[in-house]
Amino acid sequence: MPGQAPTAGEAIIDREGLQALLDALSARGFSVIGPRVRDEAIVYEAVREVADLPEGWTDRQDGGHYRLERRKDRALFGYAVGPHSWKRFLFPPQQRLWRAQRTGAGFAILEEAPPLDRWAFLGVRACELRALAIQDRVFLGGSHPDRSYAERRRGLFIVALQCGEPSGTCFCVSMEAGPKAASGFDLALTELLSPGSHRFLVEVGSPAGEEILGAIPHRPAGAADRREADALLASTASRMGRSLDTRGIRELLQDHPEHPRWQEVAARCLACANCTMVCPTCFCSTVEDHTTLTGEGAERTRLWDSCFTLDFSYLHGGSVRKEIRSRYRQWMTHKLSTWFDQFGSSGCVGCGRCITWCPVGIDLTEEARAIRASLPEPTHA
Amino acid sequence: MSNPPRPRLAVWKFASCDGCQLSLLDCEEELLALAEKVEIGYFLEASRKTLPGPYDLSLVEGSITTPEDAERIQEVRRASKKLVTIGACATAGGIQALRNFARIGDFLSAVYASPGYIRTLDRSTPIAAHVPVDFELQGCPIHRFQLLEVISAFLSGRSPAIPHYSVCLECKRAGHPCVLVARGTPCLGPVTHAGCGAICPGYARGCYGCYGPMESPNPPSLSLRWRALGASERDLHRVFRTFNAAAAPFRRESEAHAD
Numbered sequence A: 001m002p003g004q005a006p007t008a009g010e011a012i013i014d015r016e017g018l019q020a021l022l023d024a025l026s027a028r029g030f031s032v033i034g035p036r037v038r039d040e041a042i043v044y045e046a047v048r049e050v051a052d053l054p055e056g057w058t059d060r061q062d063g064g065h066y067r068l069e070r071r072k073d074r075a076l077f078g079y080a081v082g083p084h085s086w087k088r089f090l091f092p093p094q095q096r097l098w099r100a101q102r103t104g105a106g107f108a109i110l111e112e113a114p115p116l117d118r119w120a121f122l123g124v125r126a127c128e129l130r131a132l133a134i135q136d137r138v139f140l141g142g143s144h145p146d147r148s149y150a151e152r153r154r155g156l157f158i159v160a161l162q163c164g165e166p167s168g169t170c171f172c173v174s175m176e177a178g179p180k181a182a183s184g185f186d187l188a189l190t191e192l193l194s195p196g197s198h199r200f201l202v203e204v205g206s207p208a209g210e211e212i213l214g215a216i217p218h219r220p221a222g223a224a225d226r227r228e229a230d231a232l233l234a235s236t237a238s239r240m241g242r243s244l245d246t247r248g249i250r251e252l253l254q255d256h257p258e259h260p261r262w263q264e265v266a267a268r269c270l271a272c273a274n275c276t277m278v279c280p281t282c283f284c285s286t287v288e289d290h291t292t293l294t295g296e297g298a299e300r301t302r303l304w305d306s307c308f309t310l311d312f313s314y315l316h317g318g319s320v321r322k323e324i325r326s327r328y329r330q331w332m333t334h335k336l337s338t339w340f341d342q343f344g345s346s347g348c349v350g351c352g353r354c355i356t357w358c359p360v361g362i363d364l365t366e367e368a369r370a371i372r373a374s375l376p377e378p379t380h381a
Numbered sequence B: 001m002s003n004p005p006r007p008r009l010a011v012w013k014f015a016s017c018d019g020c021q022l023s024l025l026d027c028e029e030e031l032l033a034l035a036e037k038v039e040i041g042y043f044l045e046a047s048r049k050t051l052p053g054p055y056d057l058s059l060v061e062g063s064i065t066t067p068e069d070a071e072r073i074q075e076v077r078r079a080s081k082k083l084v085t086i087g088a089c090a091t092a093g094g095i096q097a098l099r100n101f102a103r104i105g106d107f108l109s110a111v112y113a114s115p116g117y118i119r120t121l122d123r124s125t126p127i128a129a130h131v132p133v134d135f136e137l138q139g140c141p142i143h144r145f146q147l148l149e150v151i152s153a154f155l156s157g158r159s160p161a162i163p164h165y166s167v168c169l170e171c172k173r174a175g176h177p178c179v180l181v182a183r184g185t186p187c188l189g190p191v192t193h194a195g196c197g198a199i200c201p202g203y204a205r206g207c208y209g210c211y212g213p214m215e216s217p218n219p220p221s222l223s224l225r226w227r228a229l230g231a232s233e234r235d236l237h238r239v240f241r242t243f244n245a246a247a248a249p250f251r252r253e254s255e256a257h258a259d
């Protein structure tokens, strides 16, 4: 706005500027993935134009419940996270790892070509950035980095979204994973809507982001724009649909493997694995080997797996976690507790997907609360 | 040097609609490779020529519904090194197991002019209730890729990569938003065996369980959810009583809800 003092490094773009951003990304060879309405949900798929975005849509979410609804305004990002997460691009749900072909006496391994696409993700929220960082740690940390993940992750361009619309199942504030995205992006947008004005505050997070911003029409942001963005984030933080008391949570779960609540939740749990599939940090996979009928060829495929399947814990002689009780306990304890032992952080970012997309609405925040409430105070310092 | 003898394959039919055998004939491209790799010893749907046993691999379609078939399956088992059952009839008794819930005499007198000529059992039972089975491939009908996988696995002496978890895993990998959560459409996916590739949710329909129970199904919990979505007791009674009506987890759940 004229007369405002510019805020260092921040800019304002309008809807045309957003289209220019999409064009600039594709001119640089990126395939842009962003939010779209499909099959009664907002999913992450290829977007080319601003018109592809879910303009005027929002979602209502609760345990086992998700409905698209019309908004009163024309917001493009006025929804919360949906059934997809970005992991399906970096860690594909089904992926051939290699093929083998018989050659006379032996066989030859045919490697898979690296992916052709370079992606730009549009609309990545703070919780999702944290989930990305967690999966980076899982797949790239340690002495055996995952080559396929590395190839996909390298060269990724991230347009973050400062979250203006939490859902009824969000609790990123409890997990200290949001709603503000502070780093880990190339550009970050805050959608600012007021009567007669629809604009985006742009923060720059990397040289690549700076270069792109320089290539699209923008003007410097002012202090009033920043105040409006801050107010929006504060409002988001105050409207979390769920909360989780994380004090001593690691011990709370690890110290009570025989708590009767596990049996209670097992009566409701379907062991369907939806929670692990939709979770942006769950990383488990299995491999399937197939041979051709003639026995001349073989191939190995990697597929998303889940600790809710029986094969997941199959050791010599059978599955270790036969009861649903022990499978639910594995999932929740891994997410909130043993992840610390394994990777030095929580495995949960509070995105709420596992609550919304559980067909029977099982809610890990409620399960944790029930276990805590049943114990004599205090179980933690 | 002569080629090693090809394994001999047989395909047997019991009480069934032939749909699962047709899945094999549908494998047009792969059939030639199969014919090179195995000797078709017995497959009346494809050829009238038959060769004597023993058979290295027998695929068995259909359930046992007559005294003759109860005898014949014993012979088939004796003549087979490996025996794989294919489809809901062979693995669970099929749609014809609806007779298990009624009095067979009532059907006979309703359908046949002279029921005295009919010799039938009062229950339709899966093959595994009569003879040991090496592998069961669920589905109504089975998926041809899964059938090829099972045959390839037996030919190369490895275990088939046929997962027994729920349809939901296939549904999520395919990227379908859950129809139960996003539309309130009742879906049997969470209790149903994977294998179809989540076809129905991909068309915005609920799964109706044609692959039968998954490895550790929890139908009572799903039924409660269906009730909350508006399904009646009668709906639940009926939805668990289709092609896999006699599979124990589905049978128990249909019996828990009044018609």
Ligand code: SF4
Residues within 6 Å of the ligand: A275, A278, A279, A280, A281, A282, A335, A347, A348, A349, A350, A351, A352, A353, A354, A355
């Ligand atoms: S455990 Fe649930 S709330 Fe936490 S990150 Fe995974 S899906 Fe989101």
Ligand code: SF4
Residues within 6 Å of the ligand: A276, A281, A282, A283, A284, A305, A306, A307, A308, A330, A331, A332, A334, A335
């Ligand atoms: S919760 Fe289960 S599926 Fe998710 S990462 Fe942990 S073990 Fe794997």
Ligand code: SF4
Residues within 6 Å of the ligand: A268, A269, A270, A271, A272, A273, A274, A275, A276, A308, A357, A358, A359, A360, A361, A362
């Ligand atoms: S908690 Fe819910 S989504 Fe997860 S396996 Fe159980 S029923 Fe399925």
Ligand code: SF4
Residues within 6 Å of the ligand: A272, A274, A359, B167, B168, B171, B172, B176, B177, B178, B179, B180, B181, B187, B188, B189, B190, B198, B201, B206, B207
């Ligand atoms: S649509 Fe059905 S099969 Fe798919 S995730 Fe939902 S409940 Fe499972």
